[in-house]
Amino acid sequence: METEKITSPPSGYLALTLFLLLLATAIYLGINQYGAACVLILLIGVTLILPGLIIVNPNESKVLTLFGKYTGTVKQDGFFWVNPFTVKRKISLKAYNLNGQQLKVNDKLGNPIEIAAVIVWQVKDTAKAVFSVENYVQYVNIQSEAAVRHLANSFAYDNLEDETEAITLRGGAEQVSHLLEQELNERLDRAGIEVLEGRISHLAYAPEIANAMLQRQQASAIIAARKQIVEGAVGMVEMALSRLSEKNIVEFDEERKAAMVSNLLVVLCGERAVSPVVNTGTLYH
Structure with a gap:
């Protein structure tokens, strides 16, 4: 060579x-x-x-x-x-921009996704570019597509199915870009090409599963929000009961305490505004 x-x-x-x-x-x-x-x-x-x-x-x-x-x-x-x-x-020794086409591939978990990347490259070794490959521009295009496909197959789109995933295509943009650049430089070294930058420019679920995955993401978001609301409400109820007891404002037996906790949780966790009801009697009538 x-x-x-x-x-x-x-x-x-x-x-x-x-x-x-x-x-x-x-x-x-x-x-x-x-x-x-x-x-x-x-x-x-x-x-x-x-x-x-x-x-x-x-x-x-x-x-x-x-x-x-x-x-x-x-x-x-x-x-x-x-x-x-x-x-x-x-x-030419100038830097080139390769705006890759959208590829339909399967991620690590087998979900069909659409992915594309933008790659900035330039000729580093002119002798390799001329004598080692037939057409170095075409070589860059084909090897870049292969690298993006391999990257998509190596990671999951997100960690909805496996929360232990450290790097995902959607959440680990910096790590994924670094790995893409590293693999491209290894693949294109034969042609004397240096990759200056490689980043994912398009990432989405394939149309046939996009609606289902959107519903799943929405459900996960709702569950997470509900969990946070409940945790906050429990803390507020605990604080209210503790302060009332410290100030000796009112003494609660177990039944009254349970009724108050129920009412506070309804008020704090409800999606709509609560209409107050004035009780002129006692908790037992």
């Missing part, structure tokens, strides 16, 4: 100056009826100097091969001259 070699070719301005001198010489010889010499000098300039001139823009590179052998990569921007028989291939 080829590894990247950085090369620094000579300046192209010297070669361009030489070509202009040869051109001026050819014109002079042509004016003085030296046709053969004029043609020869022009051929030298056109075939050996001009084809070797290259321009490398910022955040770009040129991969050079000579007669099938990799000779190096020019990463420095500027105007250069290389061997005119060299094959020059431009490789």
